[in-house]
Amino acid sequence: MTHATASTPVASPAALAGLKVIELGQLIAGPFAAKTLADFGAEVIKIEPPGGGDPLRKWRLLLDGTSVWWQVQSRNKRSLALDLRTPEGQDVVRRLAAEADVLIENFRPGAMEAWGLGPEVLQAANPRLIMLRVSGYGQTGPYRDRPGFGVVAEAMGGLRHLTAEPGRVPVRVGVSIGDTLAALHGVIGILLALQHRHASGRGQVIDVALYEAVFNCMESLLPEYSAFGVVREAAGSAMPGIAPTNAYRCADGGYALIAGNGDSIFRRLMTLIGRDDLGQDPGLSDNAGRVARVGEIDAAISDWAAQRPVEAVLQALAGADVPAGRIYTVADIAADPHYQARGMLQQVQLPDGRSLAVPGICPKLSATPGQHRRNAPSLGQDSEAVLMELGLSREQVAQLRAQGIVH
Numbered sequence: 001m002t003h004a005t006a007s008t009p010v011a012s013p014a015a016l017a018g019l020k021v022i023e024l025g026q027l028i029a030g031p032f033a034a035k036t037l038a039d040f041g042a043e044v045i046k047i048e049p050p051g052g053g054d055p056l057r058k059w060r061l062l063l064d065g066t067s068v069w070w071q072v073q074s075r076n077k078r079s080l081a082l083d084l085r086t087p088e089g090q091d092v093v094r095r096l097a098a099e100a101d102v103l104i105e106n107f108r109p110g111a112m113e114a115w116g117l118g119p120e121v122l123q124a125a126n127p128r129l130i131m132l133r134v135s136g137y138g139q140t141g142p143y144r145d146r147p148g149f150g151v152v153a154e155a156m157g158g159l160r161h162l163t164a165e166p167g168r169v170p171v172r173v174g175v176s177i178g179d180t181l182a183a184l185h186g187v188i189g190i191l192l193a194l195q196h197r198h199a200s201g202r203g204q205v206i207d208v209a210l211y212e213a214v215f216n217c218m219e220s221l222l223p224e225y226s227a228f229g230v231v232r233e234a235a236g237s238a239m240p241g242i243a244p245t246n247a248y249r250c251a252d253g254g255y256a257l258i259a260g261n262g263d264s265i266f267r268r269l270m271t272l273i274g275r276d277d278l279g280q281d282p283g284l285s286d287n288a289g290r291v292a293r294v295g296e297i298d299a300a301i302s303d304w305a306a307q308r309p310v311e312a313v314l315q316a317l318a319g320a321d322v323p324a325g326r327i328y329t330v331a332d333i334a335a336d337p338h339y340q341a342r343g344m345l346q347q348v349q350l351p352d353g354r355s356l357a358v359p360g361i362c363p364k365l366s367a368t369p370g371q372h373r374r375n376a377p378s379l380g381q382d383s384e385a386v387l388m389e390l391g392l393s394r395e396q397v398a399q400l401r402a403q404g405i406v407h
Helices: 031-040 087-099 117-126 150-156 177-200 210-215 223-228 262-270 286-294 296-307 310-319 330-334 337-341 381-390 392-403
Strands: 001-004 020-023 043-048 076-081 102-105 128-136 205-209 245-247 255-259 324-326 344-347 355-360
Touching: 001 043, 020 087, 031 043, 031 076, 031 102, 031 128, 031 177, 076 381, 087 117, 102 117, 117 128, 128 177, 150 177, 150 210, 177 205, 177 210, 177 223, 245 296, 255 296, 255 310, 286 296, 296 337, 310 324
Parallel strands: 001 344, 020 043, 020 102, 043 076, 102 128, 128 205
Antiparallel strands: 245 255, 255 324, 344 355
């Protein structure tokens, strides 16, 4: 695996070097957006509440009391433990925002305004400031004040209705995909706003709603309903309207994912499985014809796959140049040579000397690649340094600490 530590040197200039980002909020969407910027060189100051910090520190599996997820979500960041409920804490944020390029927050709409940290205040002091605001339903509209988590957004965005076998209870994707999609849309918004600022000299507000980020990825769902009155239903592992593409059970109980939905690919697939009668059938020469007879095609592929173990199926398909793959567990990922060759399996060294595997950095940039520069911080690890860089004296920092405003 690729090794990365807090002292790993940067091989080339970072794409976002010099960009100063203030991260407010917690858990997934806002912090994931900030993590992505930090991976490419932005200086991210993460503001956490004193005491427990970001709840993600305690989510899922813990190593020595801290979530291993934390080492992914908060790498390359600095931690300032600051009580935003206090006037002193709010003043620190205003001073930080006055020097920042980007501020990211994912509180419920109105929270920032209640603290005197709304865009009208922060951008009056710093017109170049770009604010990313991530929330369940957006900053406007009749649902704006509702609490919104990713799982609810996935349902409202149309995704949850499709993630099931026909007639069965819709299931979660398995990860916080709604939050992550919102975060990535937020990063896109920040990069667009930076380009606009380069031309105009002024920042702006980016309003990302979790459900809209999901809905934006729902392909032809709405126009199909608009044009034909069709409500797309759950289809299990198949892809409605595209054939053949499905998961096929093999002789050893595993599944092969086979995508034979290109016209020439379909013909090669049918030749491979000994069904040239289907491959050369004029009625199956295009996708529309195949969709109309998808049950017949799937049955033929299923019969062939059921006689062979997964690896034999995949080897045969690779030889015929048919896109296919097996369903990976994380154990498969950790052992896969392609993941390794692409630098997507990194080892970070923890403070106690132990190593931890974490995902590598994506996307790959040829001239300014992302870099693991430092491990995720302990709570308040950088509080004193950040505040003194802001101009506070050591005595002022000590007073804030004594008052419990800074950790």
